[in-house]
Amino acid sequence: MSQRNRIEQGGRIDRSRPLRFSFNGVGYQGFAGDTLASALLANGVDIVNRSFKYARVRGIVAAGAEEPNAVVQLGATEASQVPNVRATQQALYDGLTAGSTNGWPNVDRDLMGVLGKVGGKFMPPGFYYKTFMSPASMWPKYEKYIRKAAGLGRSPRERDPDIYDHINRHCDVLVVGAGPAGLAAALVAGRAGARVILCDEQEEMGGSLLDSREPIDGRPAADWVAAVLQELGAMPDVLLLPRTTANGYHDHNFVTLHERRTEHLADLAPAQNGRRTVRARMHRVRAGQVILATGTHERPLVYANNDVPGNMIAGAVSAYIHRYAVVPGQRLVLSTSNDHAYRAALDWREAGREVVAIVDARGNPEGDLVAEARKRGIRIITGSAVIETRGSRRVSSALVAKIDLAGFKVSGAVEELACDTVASSGGYSPVVHLAAHTGARPEWRDDVLGFVPGKVKGMIPAGGVNGVMALAEVLADGVEAGCRALMETGMKAAPLRLPEVRRVREGKAAALYQVPHVKPAMRAPKQFVDQQNDVTAAGIELATREGFESIEHVKRYTGMGFGTDQGKLGNINGMAIAARCLGQSIPETGTTVFRPNYTPITFGAVAGRHCGEFFDPRRYTALHAWHVEHGAKFEEVGQWMRPWYFPRGNETMHEAVQRECRAVRENVGILDASTLGKIEIQGKDAREFLNRLYTNAWTKLDVGKARYGLMCKDDGMIMDDGVTACLGENHFHMTTTTGGAAGVLDWMEMWHQTEWPELEVYFNSVTDHWAAMALNGPNARKLLAELTDIDLSKDKFGFMDWREGTVAGVPARVFRISFTGELSYEINVQANHAMHVWKALFEKGEKYGLTPYGTETMHVLRAEKGFVIIGQDTDGSVTPEDLGMQWCVGYKKPFSWIGRRALSRPDTRRTDRKQLVGLKPLDSKLVLDEGAQIVLDKEVKIPMPMVGHVTSSYFSPTLGHSFALALLKGGSQRIGQTVYLPMADGRVHAAEVVSPVFYDPNGERHHV
Amino acid sequence: MLHIYCPYCEEYREEEEFRPKGEAHIARPAEPEATSDEAWGDYLFFRKNPRGLHHEQWYHAAGCRKFFNATRDTVSYQILETYKAGQQPTVTAAASGKKVAK
């Protein structure tokens, strides 16, 4: 198919590089430098989509980020699908494959369109709130249909093969937008030696200068752009980021820039030199000063059937002609409220096509461009506007009439002009979005007929966004912004010659938003405000009639501005219509808050490399390789990979755990306990600090001794536990739970720094420094004795002692502590020695059947002893007394330690609190579910009063029966009672309440 | 993302290095056992939570590991000062003349 709308000359495309692409299954050709939109227009493709609510045919309206309709599905393969790509922002590449997001069976012949035509009448805003209610049972079916009809593109169904990354950046000046203001500002800042980042969302930098009619320094504006970019590019501290959208402006001048690095090249990021490239990159920029040079968006006028393909904004017409050498039609009618838009008609005429008429809302337009149009003999119809366009698949004519601006009515006869394109312009809205992200409310300016940015600390608006429109002034404003930014940064600007630009005199614009129709809005053909969301002027009028008087209500009720374009074209028009309906001014009606993103950005770019393996670090002990080699199954605890159990052959987990348990109880086993948190505490007040931190007393702990301690928060609830050893009078080694280590260290720092700075004490994390190996079982002593110079005799090295010496020839600290109830030595060596020691133990331990065991066996063994695991047997609502650990509570300690006061609060004094008990299932083979709820009376119907739950539950090979730990209301008073556990499958288990200590209650086994 | 001046490191660092720790200057009652249940509950849980100037504690967790204080506007998020633990703020609702919601 020929590019019938392409003109022979001009444009910034490369005619020597034709590119093939397909749209809705049809092959076309465009050129390098095209966007998908310009290529479609060049090929005369009018219909690019169907609207989602009324299924009306829609064409391309704009040339940039504000485009509401040309939202397409991109991607040649399943994995490379991208939903909702704006064709106006997608560079064309060879082989590009895209299609419409709506329309069935296709966009040209859409069955929904019939429904839209008939049903549109019955689908006012919010119609779904008013129906589909009865019968209630039908709602899910209605909803299914509604869901199917909604949405634009579709998600890919396969994993994204591309990668994304992040880069942190710091600069003195970030310039957002490389149009005339941004380029001038960047040049000033760059020449002064400032660190500058200049970003622009388009394929090419230059902004409005790329389609400007006005020469700079007597040469085409684009030449000036090229020269400036060349100069900036040569500066070492200037970073130019094209194809980069400042998508979010956050507090304290933190701006995120989304750089599309490969989306202009291919579907998937192409490999370079055999290496994957990054599809998109987020620059996380902390800027000294932000110069906002984001320009303006032209507002279309709101008239009847303004959505028929062939209706465009005036500036887009100029952009397509100048930048892409595409004239998107044959016969143009321009409807405008201002001089600036006259350019579209002049450009159209110069491209050799017919301008049927310029319809100007002002009674007596005057200005250089008006004069030029007159001079060229273009018909100008004044005091009038296009009130309606006609045509089913493309504009075929425009209805023009005199209008009374003040009275909002048509005041003269209607004339029908045959044409295929209607360009409209209702003025220019500063692109204030980014400034609004930080919470600054935009401010209305009557002279601009638009909102300008509110004040943001460290932000300087320049050019169009600042309400400065004429090119000469925009350049000057950019220079001034650059100078101001330098001043704020404490740098000096070098003098800069302002380039010479012919001043174009422009007349005052008229305030026109919605164009009156001969019929009232409710009866006129649809006048679209937000095309993507099918929001009409009548819809806004209806919303205000129904009592939605806040602009936020109007937006939410009609859906205005909620599309992927976030109302860039429609919001101001919608506000103006609401204001008119409510008899208010636009500033009284207010603006809405813009939120990031300025334009949508891919999830992958926000996530960066932080998925999969990089989602969260994994921590491995020094012995990990051995565990892997020996077939360990792992459990994640915190970030740590801990051996869970070590199956042999085809053992099930149950079988392995039973074997491991027996090995420990009968012989000797070993656990890699390196993951326990370890904190060194030093200082003359270390002991006092421990007294305040732990629930129990530390004053009398001698050097060489260790003690178990419980830690509470000041609300009295247990937060952590562990064993702390006294290494020297002012020197302690604390252990914490695996998951709690970092939190405990922070906790200690907080109390020390903010509450008790007078204490002289220091903390240091040594978790990774020490590897810990817990040797447990009756043969532990015999085995260890073969490898150590430490005297292990009972009298010399008693329970809860620790000794320093060597193990397997390396320095070690050995702690005689036990979490299993067996004779146990916890060997601590420097992590880099751990593998040597571990292997030596296995070498010597073979004859004892030394068995490695994992966390599951450790859990069984400790539970048999009634030892709790913080976070499993406790949940943040459990006190030391609830666990029956009064022995670990220093009631007489002089200092009111953390948590002490809370033990006497009314709720902690209750006797019916949940307390730790043991449960012995009546069926001795039955392992209760952890998390099973306990009831006292199994006959009660649901809802059943629950009195507690199972926290830990296992089968014990040592005891020969199953057992559990539980928290039970008034549990300590219920020993001997039978309780019930009703399960989801209808079974009700019964268990006897017993002491939580099931094994060796007198501790005889470890006192050997 | 906030940009926070650590008064110990004496430089601005990114918020990601810090952890907010809530209202500053909450002193633990000197004699907890002599403190009423109401006063103890107040110490544990009740907060000023102002809309406006807030004196709050921050922890330079991924930096110097020091706790310090900041005076920050909870609406604009501007940080008016940071100061070391144990010091008093110089910017207060009264001193700045800034309207703080009653």
Place this chain on the structure above:
Amino acid sequence: MQHYSGFGLVKHGLSHHENWQRMWRNPVPKSQYDVIVVGGGGHGLATAYYLAKVHGITNVAVVEKGWLGGGNTARNTTIVRSNYLWDEAAWLYEHAMKLWEGLSQDLNYNVMFSQRGVMNLGHTLQDMRDIHRRVNANRLNGIDGEVLDVKQVQEIVPIMDCSRNTRYPVLGASWQPRAGVARHDAVAWGYARGADALGVDLLQQTEVTGFRISGGKVLGVETNRGYIGGKTIGVVTAGNSGVLAKMAGFKLPIESHPLQALVSEPMKPILDTVVMSNHVHGYVSQSDKGDLVIGAGIDGYNGYGQRGSYPTIEHTLQAIVELFPMFSRVRMNRQWGGIVDTCPDACPIISATPVGGLFFNCGWGTGGFKATPGSGHVFAATLAEGKAHPLAAPFSIDRFISGKLIDEHGAAGVAH
């Protein structure tokens, strides 16, 4: 009140929609009301509606400083569920759930309550223990719930990565089939319309600037539109509770934090249930409009700015892409923030206060939307009777003195 129906829609369509009536009046404040509800969000409007409907108290004003439903009602991610751990919380949320189930018909306003099920994923053994505990408790409380293994999870959400290849593989989930989502704005508007029809005055753009208190009893509120008297006053101002409490002369155990959420661009249906994960910290559902609605935890600092910090958004999307790698090429349209009033135990306060006649309903943290009907219902009873409704009683402010907290951090660890 104009009755809404499909038939009515056709009738109005034929008359060019020129005869639709206002959904609510815009009345001039009276000098005295029996009850003043401060705060015109979902909870406040529901309170007013049930005061009129259930208790026959119609001389009621709802005083709203901005626009109806403009606070967190307009900013949440619309998840409705009742699978809370502790009895007190579960009963309250289940009370709300039962009201949700008939709400569209009761209000004659389609709040689009969609019971598409909510799944809470478990990624560690402890997660799974907690899930078992919570589901067992829910079941014995008469609340629907199941524990799913990873295979069942994959059947319900085939597009999720349930392989062992993720950093924190999915081990299973809890599943509440009756849970789902609703259309947030419609809830506020439906209650507003219903309350207005029963005679309640909805006073928008009316900001409370102080309370008139005498002899320890509240007499009325000072507003920017003058003094308004009320014998009983209920304050339901999420995101501003601390400010209102300060006006009345007391503090609350509340801190206000930014809570952020985001949506993708609208897409064709791909996810028809709600998936939440406390462990990787994110949750996602797809709205009827086609957006993926995504959120996570609160920002740690106090903030009334209705915006938070960017790293929170990054972490949230990392979690979502980790769970759904195919969403990597989907694009994020918009993010926003609300202000949530968080209590130390992640449960609300529905309570009398030190001031006679003045009641507060606040501290819903991240879980307020789902409770809207239940909260309004029990708060209306509390205001009507002058004492706590039995379901509200455990949520007294006194619990922070006695220590009888209801620690729902496990169930509310991720904002939703």
